[in-house]
Amino acid sequence: MSFTFDEAKHEYRLNGVVIPSVTQVLQLLHSFAGVPLDVLKAAQERGTAVHQICQYWDEGDLDEDTIDPKLRGYFNAWLKFLDDKKPRWTLIEHKGHHPLGFAGTCDRFGLIDGQDWTIDIKTSLQSHPVWGIQTAAYNHIYGKPNARRGTVRLRPDGTYKFDTWTDPMDWPVFVSLLTIQNFKRKFE
Numbered sequence: 001m002s003f004t005f006d007e008a009k010h011e012y013r014l015n016g017v018v019i020p021s022v023t024q025v026l027q028l029l030h031s032f033a034g035v036p037l038d039v040l041k042a043a044q045e046r047g048t049a050v051h052q053i054c055q056y057w058d059e060g061d062l063d064e065d066t067i068d069p070k071l072r073g074y075f076n077a078w079l080k081f082l083d084d085k086k087p088r089w090t091l092i093e094h095k096g097h098h099p100l101g102f103a104g105t106c107d108r109f110g111l112i113d114g115q116d117w118t119i120d121i122k123t124s125l126q127s128h129p130v131w132g133i134q135t136a137a138y139n140h141i142y143g144k145p146n147a148r149r150g151t152v153r154l155r156p157d158g159t160y161k162f163d164t165w166t167d168p169m170d171w172p173v174f175v176s177l178l179t180i181q182n183f184k185r186k187f188e
Contacts, residue, residue: 003103005095012095012103019097020181022104022137028177030130047123050074050154051107054121055093058108074123076158085162087112087119096141102178106138109147116147123154132165137174145171 004013012019049068053075056062067075089110097103108119118138120131135149149165 003095003097005103005105012097014097014101014103019101019103020178020185022102022134022141022174025102025137025174025177025181026130026134028180029133029173030128043123046071046074050078050123051093051121054078054107058089058092070156073156073158074154077154077160078121078152080158081152081154081160081162085112087117091142094142098137098141100175100178101182102137102141104134104138104141106142109138109142109144112148116144118142118144118147118149120151121154122151125153125155127151127153127161127163129167131163132167132170133174133177135165136170140171140174 002013002015005011006013010021012021049071053062053067053071057075057078064075087108087110089108091106091109093105093107094109095103095105106118107121108117110117110119118135120135120138122131131151132149135151136145139145139147139149149170151163151165153161153163155161
């Protein structure tokens, strides 16, 4: 079985066939259509840069002198989260796929207080309930449907908010969205 990811196209393939990402499936529920393109692009660039900083730190490969001063607060927030929760990561920015035919990149998976957790890193100030659905999909990709789920909203002032997701409907909602997307794709 061949599973690949094309970074430039943000495209997952399983045995040569394009499969949707978790984020693409969730667009049926949470669209950014009303957000001005320049605002969306800036937010995406910030999110990508912060993710890279956190990844390099967690992998022991970060040169702190390279951090853009505008992003330093987000990094400090990540350090505070790590100090407060003391996670032991087993997966960092790990790509995977599910037999139902979707894929995604889990930001972090590991142990916090002896329990399995799926963690997604965000730079948004406000939380969104679709994140619970997102983390449920990641749990199923990694065969850990009962792992605890959370998002860490890193803030530019060096603080963070930790949102936990427990709605048992999150996974069924994701599967419903995937079913709708697969139905629509048949006619494209």
